[in-house]
Amino acid sequence: MIGDETKPEDFRNKRGGDHSHIKGWGVDRDPKNDPTYPMKHRTDEEIEGYTWERPEQQPVTVEVLKSVERPNIPAVFGNTVPPSGLSGALRRLAFKYSESSYGRWLPLVMADRIGEIEGIFEDLGNGHIPNLFAEHGLKSEWKYNRKNFVLKSAVTAAAIAGAILLFTRKKKD
Amino acid sequence: MNFRGPFRIRADRDRPFPEIEHPEDAIVKVIRSCICGSDLHLYHGLVPDTRVGSTFGHEFIGEIVDVGSSVEKVKVGDRVMVPFNIACGKCAFCKQELYGQCHEANPQSTAAGGIFGYSHTTGGYNGGQAEYVRVPYADVGPTVIPDWMDPDDAVLLTDVVPTGYQAAEMGGIQEGDTVVVFGAGPIGIMAAKCAWLFGAGRVIVIDQLDYRLEFVKEFAQCEVYNFKHLEDPVVFIKKITDSLGADVCIDAVGAEAAGDTMNTMLGRKLLMQGGSTTALHWAINSVKKGGIVSIVGVYGPIDALVPIGNVVNKGITIRASQASVKRLLPKMIEHVKNGIIDPKAMITHRIPLEEVGEGYHIFSKKLDNCIKTVLIPPSA
Numbered sequence: 001m002i003g004d005e006t007k008p009e010d011f012r013n014k015r016g017g018d019h020s021h022i023k024g025w026g027v028d029r030d031p032k033n034d035p036t037y038p039m040k041h042r043t044d045e046e047i048e049g050y051t052w053e054r055p056e057q058q059p060v061t062v063e064v065l066k067s068v069e070r071p072n073i074p075a076v077f078g079n080t081v082p083p084s085g086l087s088g089a090l091r092r093l094a095f096k097y098s099e100s101s102y103g104r105w106l107p108l109v110m111a112d113r114i115g116e117i118e119g120i121f122e123d124l125g126n127g128h129i130p131n132l133f134a135e136h137g138l139k140s141e142w143k144y145n146r147k148n149f150v151l152k153s154a155v156t157a158a159a160i161a162g163a164i165l166l167f168t169r170k171k172k173d
Numbered sequence: 174m175n176f177r178g179p180f181r182i183r184a185d186r187d188r189p190f191p192e193i194e195h196p197e198d199a200i201v202k203v204i205r206s207c208i209c210g211s212d213l214h215l216y217h218g219l220v221p222d223t224r225v226g227s228t229f230g231h232e233f234i235g236e237i238v239d240v241g242s243s244v245e246k247v248k249v250g251d252r253v254m255v256p257f258n259i260a261c262g263k264c265a266f267c268k269q270e271l272y273g274q275c276h277e278a279n280p281q282s283t284a285a286g287g288i289f290g291y292s293h294t295t296g297g298y299n300g301g302q303a304e305y306v307r308v309p310y311a312d313v314g315p316t317v318i319p320d321w322m323d324p325d326d327a328v329l330l331t332d333v334v335p336t337g338y339q340a341a342e343m344g345g346i347q348e349g350d351t352v353v354v355f356g357a358g359p360i361g362i363m364a365a366k367c368a369w370l371f372g373a374g375r376v377i378v379i380d381q382l383d384y385r386l387e388f389v390k391e392f393a394q395c396e397v398y399n400f401k402h403l404e405d406p407v408v409f410i411k412k413i414t415d416s417l418g419a420d421v422c423i424d425a426v427g428a429e430a431a432g433d434t435m436n437t438m439l440g441r442k443l444l445m446q447g448g449s450t451t452a453l454h455w456a457i458n459s460v461k462k463g464g465i466v467s468i469v470g471v472y473g474p475i476d477a478l479v480p481i482g483n484v485v486n487k488g489i490t491i492r493a494s495q496a497s498v499k500r501l502l503p504k505m506i507e508h509v510k511n512g513i514i515d516p517k518a519m520i521t522h523r524i525p526l527e528e529v530g531e532g533y534h535i536f537s538k539k540l541d542n543c544i545k546t547v548l549i550p551p552s553a
């Protein structure tokens with residue numbers, strides 16, 4: 001059973017076994033037949049398996065979500081923005097699935113969208129009203145793409161005006 | 174900088190100061206950082222697990238201001254270039270010089286290695302589009318900038334130059350080969366330039382932005398074509414390559430490829446696949462039978478549509494990777510020193526870090542003939 005307590009030795013690769021009972025084993029061996037060359041510098045290390053001397057473990061002080069495809073947390077990791085809120089719950093759910101599954105990625109995409117809304121509330125909670133004009137970099141749109149800027153602004157203004165009209169009219173009815 | 178959601182980035186003064194979290198960490202005071210085509214995938218919301226509150230930036234240089242207890246090779250005061258890959262130097266993959274595939278730097282994904290400022294899918298690290306940044310494994314990645322080197326060249330050695338070089342390297346280019354590079358962004362420009370270093374006989378670059386094609390034509394002395402004016406880029410490439418196809422095709426576009434409505438809808442708008450695969454499609458279909466397709470364009474972790482049947486039938490070899498920056502750095506430094514590569518010529522925009530939102534918008538929309546944007550922190 002592979003669990004969080006599994007040690008690197010448990011992963012030692014058994015590739016170096018004796019295959020002399022198989023007639024013709026290795027007669028056509030060709031170490032140069034390796035399409036990953038020269039990206040990969042072949043060493044004996046790789047045939048040993050997950051047995052390298054691991055760097056010291058960074059202390060885990062925040063919640064770190066870990067791929068189910070590995071037995072442990074790597075020696076070093078980023079500890080920024082730990083999961084929180086509804087988006088965090090979705091992320092935790094996603095990490096129950098392997099990287100090979102849609103169950104892993106779709107909730108994360110959804111969590112990212114929800115995270116944006118949570119971010120707006122967080123900003124407002126901190127008394128910060130997001131300056132959307134600056135965040136979207138619209139100064140440069142005005143400077144270098146003015147036609148598009150004017151067009152888009154006009155469309156947005158018209159949409160807002162339309163919505164207000166519709167809203168006020170409904171109220172009257 | 175502070176990511177607040179797709180297309181929303183702001184410069185915040187009150188970001189927490191990074192701390193040493195591990196004995197092999199260093200804290201680097203950023204001198205320059207760049208915005209990369211890869212950052213656009215984050216900016217456009219295409220990379221899963223990009224959390225609001227993150228700081229992007231994987232291309233940066235800076236001065237070391239603090240080191241952990243076991244750091245030996247670099248010291249406070251050193252000015253270093255920091256490869257975009259976070260690599261331990263000890264795992265089986267690092268030992269094979271696959272520094273883009275380190276196994277001790279990313280809890281969230283076993284497919285991807287650790288990358289600075291590139292979502293939790295690559296490890297959840299903050300990046301260098303900031304004043305200060307935590308740099309793990311400081312004895313492995315960071316490389317002291319030689320005295321003679323211009324900082325603008327140095328910052329481009331942290332990603333763009335080695336990535337373009339590896340794109341060409343993975344093409345297995347033989348003397349006289351015809352190489353087609355899709356994409357005339359900084360990566361494609363560098364790939365085209367480097368294709369010659371391997372002895373290419375002909376280098377062709379395809380993009381849709383005339384100003385970039387004009388630049389690469391001059392910079393990499395290659396042929397250029399705008400695919401917007403081609404009815405079918407694959408047929409066109411066959412026509413100009415003796416009807417058999419190119420020997421090597423390089424995808425330097427990645428997930429946000431234009432040129433095919435269905436792919437754009439599925440990959441970029443609806444996010445139903447790991448990006449738009451149009452350029453890769455063209456690469457596979459324009460290469461010769463038995464040819465090589467080299468992919469450095471970045472795609473999401475979700476499945477993406479590729480004509481895999483044609484790969485089999487044509488007997489194509491596909492080679493792909495995140496660049497192994499550390500492996501290539503010594504050679505890249507030599508090439509810059511000998512004047513073979515002039516990276517800083519690609520820089521078109523210098524933007525104060527405080528205006529990072531504008532920097533992203535300009536690069537994303539390709540306004541003002543933008544090729545490469547450098548961000549300068551107020552304290553640099």
Ligand SMILES: NC(=O)c1ccc[n+]([C@@H]2O[C@H](COP(=O)([O-])OP(=O)(O)OC[C@H]3O[C@@H](n4cnc5c(N)ncnc54)[C@H](O)[C@@H]3O)[C@@H](O)[C@H]2O)c1
Binds near residue numbers: 471
């Ligand atoms: N593998 C790595 O290590 C690595 C490192 C850095 C960047 N990248 C990736 O390389 C890619 C390019 O990066 P960049 O900084 O040059 O980005 P960029 O956005 O500046 O350039 C992309 C270019 O591709 C062009 N393009 C769009 N659709 C095309 C098509 N169908 N055919 C040809 N060209 C097309 C665009 O017009 C643009 O000029 C990105 O996907 C980026 O994520 C990979």
Ligand SMILES: [Zn+2]
Binds near residue numbers: 211231232332333
């Ligand atoms: Zn980059």
Ligand SMILES: [Zn+2]
Binds near residue numbers: 266267276
């Ligand atoms: Zn490693």
